[in-house]
Amino acid sequence: MxxxxxxxxxxxxxxxxxxxxxxxxxxxxxxxxxxxxxxxxxxxxxxxxxxxxxxxxxxxxxxxxxxxxxxxxxxxxxxxxxxxxxxxxxxxxxxxxxxxxxxxxxxxxxxxxxxxxxxxxxxxxxxxxxxxxxxQATNSQLAHLLGLNKNYKYLLNARDDVRPRPLTEDSLQELTQELVDYWFARVGTISFLRFSLETADGDVYQEAMRGTPDHPDVVLRVCEQIKVEDLPGSLKLIQFVTLTAEVKMGENGERELEPAFFRFLLLHVHDYLLQCMDNRRSLAIREMEKEMELAQRIQSLLIPREKFALERLKASAVYSPVTYVGGDYIDYIQMDERYTCFIVADVSGHGLPASMLATGIRSAVRSVVLQKVCGPDEILGTLNRLLYEDLSRTRSFITALVMVYDSVEHKLLLSRAGHPHPLYLSESKQVILPSMGGVGLGLLPDFTYPLQEIALLEACMILVYTDGLLNAGRNDPQTYPQKWLNDLGQLLQEPDVQEPDVTCENAIDRVESFIWDKTRSGQQTDDIAVLILQFQPIEETCRYHKGGCTEEKASAPAANATRKRRMNRDSVRTVSEQS
The missing domain is CATH 1.20.58 (Methane Monooxygenase Hydroxylase; Chain G, domain 1)
Structure with missing residues (x-):
């Protein structure tokens, strides 16, 4: 249990x-x-x-x-x-x-x-x-937009079907009528279309229309206006383009066009007018460029391009206008077997007006020189009297420097009219050559220009230039000439790797190349003209090298030493004479 x-x-x-x-x-x-x-x-x-x-x-x-x-x-x-x-x-x-x-x-x-x-x-x-x-509502709107897109497509296709043309009174009427016909035929809901060209007071200058106004099925009435400016010639009276249009119901029982469509249409016409004017301006600019290129070629023919050479003188010119053509003038004219005239001038201003004045100077200079006027002071005085009236009327002036070379006495006569001081380069010195000057041509009706004499006792180079050389990349116009002196002196004394011994024959080439390199490396704001003169002493040849200028002569060393003492004592002698 x-x-x-x-x-x-x-x-x-x-x-x-x-x-x-x-x-x-x-x-x-x-x-x-x-x-x-x-x-x-x-x-x-x-x-x-x-x-x-x-x-x-x-x-x-x-x-x-x-x-x-x-x-x-x-x-x-x-x-x-x-x-x-x-x-x-x-x-x-x-x-x-x-x-x-x-x-x-x-x-x-x-x-x-x-x-x-x-x-x-x-x-x-x-x-x-x-x-x-x-x-469903969006699909309906898209269908409406597709209809608008179709209309806008027709509008834009008109640019290809109706070509712009130069604007004249007849061509403008033809152009507007073609546009109205094109759009009225392509856009089926437009029952009435009208373009009118109106003045500032509202007066109709031209008009083009298609269709019948006040159609019983009209659901939209549009009136738009746009301002136009700068039409050429007699078309300047046209100030406004006005569009008036009426639109009826579309096939789907809705209005297919909006006021914005017609504003776009009006802007399209305005753009068409501007395009036609741009084509006209472009054509005019191309023609002007061709004319300026032709003027440039003509002026280049008037400027010496080849080097000038005598027994103890070689000359070359550098010329670079800031635009197609310039107002600087450079020339050398052999007056006879003894005298040769050199001139460098600068007209105030730039471009075509200055170029035309420079061409006038050339004609005046050659006419004066051919009259056997040998003194540079007399040449400047005669030119001033000839050109004063025209220059004062155009509020222009000319700076100039005239030199006459005497090949018998081997000296240079010089007169200056408001022009920059020349540059002097030799073995013994590189200085801005002191020279007395006068006012520019065209400033005073009667002016006497001082005369200066330069004894050419040593091998030297003299450069005469216009102020465009100083404006090329300058920082200080007062110190820039000294900088050119230092650079050119160093150029002539230091040997080139390819040409260790710079002789008189190629010294001008080196200086010319140096000037081109310096001016092209900076921003050029003015016309540039440079005259390069290379002188050799009597019965001497010059060879630039690192140690300086060496004289070679067949005479005795004593005579050579006497000449050297004379050159070191005073190589440039200036004497002023009142004309």
């Missing part, structure tokens, strides 16, 4: 722990299910509402099924195990009540969720219907 009691106690203990285990598994399953489906609900919270509610309903249905299974398990335990103790029976009864309560609550929640699902589905259907209506 005792053994049976012990066995029953063990059975009850086993059943107790079995119930605890089953209950724990059930609780763990519920926790895992809530965790699984609850996480999905949180992850899908930003998704569509219908999907979120569906997940909730599915989870609730699974929970209700589980509660129903547990209810039947507890009920079977009570019915099949009558020998259970009071505690076991009470536990199963409590579990049965708990599972029944949970099943009822879950079923109620399922009904609520099911109603929410139906409500969301109805709302989704309503939203879908609204979107369908919106898409």
């Amino acid at each position: 005792l053994a049976i009691k012990v066995m029953e106690m063990r059975m009850e203990t086993w059943m107790f722990w079995l119930g605890i285990g089953v209950g724990g598994c059930i609780l763990y399953g519920l926790w895992a299910a809530y965790r699984e489906y609850g996480t999905k609900v949180l992850e899908d919270s930003a998704a569509e509402g219908i999907r979120r509610q569906y997940l909730k309903l599915r989870f609730s249905q699974l929970e209700a099924g589980l509660m129903l299974l547990l209810m039947f398990s507890s009920l079977l335990g009570l019915l099949l195990l009558p020998q259970l103790s009071f505690a076991g029976s009470a536990g199963l009864s409590a579990a049965l009540l708990l599972f029944s309560f949970r099943f009822v609550r879950t079923s109620q929640a399922n009904l609520v969720l099911l109603k929410d699902v139906f409500h969301s589905a109805a709302k989704l259907q309503q939203n879908y219907a609204e979107k369908v209506i919106s898409l």
